[in-house]
Amino acid sequence: MNKLITIGMLVCGLGVGGWAGYQLGSAGSAGSDEPFSKADAPALTKLVPSLSPGRADVDAAALRVLIREEMTAALARAGSGLPAVPPPGKSGGGPSTSMPAQEVVSPELQAQRREALEQVNALVVQGTWGNEQRMSFQEKLSMLDPQQRDQAMQRFATAINSGSLTVTTDGPPL
Amino acid sequence: MKKLTIVLSIATAFALQSVAFAGPHFNAFVSVSKGSTSSSAYGSLSSARYYSSDSQQYIGCSSAADLVSSIYISCTARDAQGNYLYCYSNNADGQARQAVASVNNTSSVYFQVNNSTGKCTYISVSNLSSNL
Numbered sequence: 001m002n003k004l005i006t007i008g009m010l011v012c013g014l015g016v017g018g019w020a021g022y023q024l025g026s027a028g029s030a031g032s033d034e035p036f037s038k039a040d041a042p043a044l045t046k047l048v049p050s051l052s053p054g055r056a057d058v059d060a061a062a063l064r065v066l067i068r069e070e071m072t073a074a075l076a077r078a079g080s081g082l083p084a085v086p087p088p089g090k091s092g093g094g095p096s097t098s099m100p101a102q103e104v105v106s107p108e109l110q111a112q113r114r115e116a117l118e119q120v121n122a123l124v125v126q127g128t129w130g131n132e133q134r135m136s137f138q139e140k141l142s143m144l145d146p147q148q149r150d151q152a153m154q155r156f157a158t159a160i161n162s163g164s165l166t167v168t169t170d171g172p173p174l
Numbered sequence: 175m176k177k178l179t180i181v182l183s184i185a186t187a188f189a190l191q192s193v194a195f196a197g198p199h200f201n202a203f204v205s206v207s208k209g210s211t212s213s214s215a216y217g218s219l220s221s222a223r224y225y226s227s228d229s230q231q232y233i234g235c236s237s238a239a240d241l242v243s244s245i246y247i248s249c250t251a252r253d254a255q256g257n258y259l260y261c262y263s264n265n266a267d268g269q270a271r272q273a274v275a276s277v278n279n280t281s282s283v284y285f286q287v288n289n290s291t292g293k294c295t296y297i298s299v300s301n302l303s304s305n306l
Binding site: 154156174 | 248252257259261287290
């Protein structure tokens with residue numbers, strides 16, 4: 001009986017302690033509208049009264065400045081890889097300043113992609129489309145960049161639809 | 175007398191079996207139509223798979239993603255004569271992707287393709303009990 005009373009008291013104590021802790025915690029976060037002074041807030045985020053007390057909202061002005069700085073740096077990096085003047089024999093103006101930053105691709109990857117595109121094109125023009133061609137096409141397709149992949153898909157689709165590829169695959173051609 | 179009862183029971187069971195499959199069924203065998211600028215295909219999965227007498231026709235759609243920039247959807251059809259039609263899209267919106275994802279064995283699929291690009295210009299998926 002004594003044991004039962006002891007266990008009961010422990011359980012009650014834990015329950016009351018947990019409840020008290022929860023109440024204190026929630027009072028601390030919702031009790032005041034301005035929990036931190038603005039001087040304490042980081043540059044980009046600040047705590048302001050909103051629908052959810054204590055929620056951090058983004059300082060739009062600071063975010064704009066940060067994005068502008070990042071974009072300027074990215075454009076400068078992309079621009080540095082381009083020649084300052086157009087190569088001889090090429091007409092047109094210099095590199096456009098509004099050109100988006102391009103993916104930096106290593107020469108090795110470029111070569112791999114070029115090779116994959118050549119192989120994909122060869123598959124599409126060889127006239128027969130079996131399981132082997134389908135598998136090979138899928139493998140090469142995954143190596144191409146989005147623009148090359150679109151070109152390859154377009155070639156494939158038009159070849160299938162025009163009947164210039166004879167399909168012998170088990171199931172769909174792709 | 176016992177035999178008669180058994181035979182009658184079996185006959186009744188067979189008769190009632192048709193009640194379990196009530197409701198209409200409409201066949202939509204795969205048809206591929208090729209035009210000068212665009213082509214189209216139509217058919218139901220169930221008709222192609224279970225109700226056709228040839229071993230040629232099928233129709234369906236699939237989706238794929240390169241995990242970087244694009245989600246691809248494509249639809250394929252082959253009719254009983256072996257004519258293929260294929261289309262793809264690398265910029266399908268959420269609705270088109272949802273339509274493709276909803277294809278199942280109650281579906282009939284219609285799609286159109288631009289002949290010069292191979293891209294899907296229209297995809298329709300209807301899920302109906304009458305396709306089963």
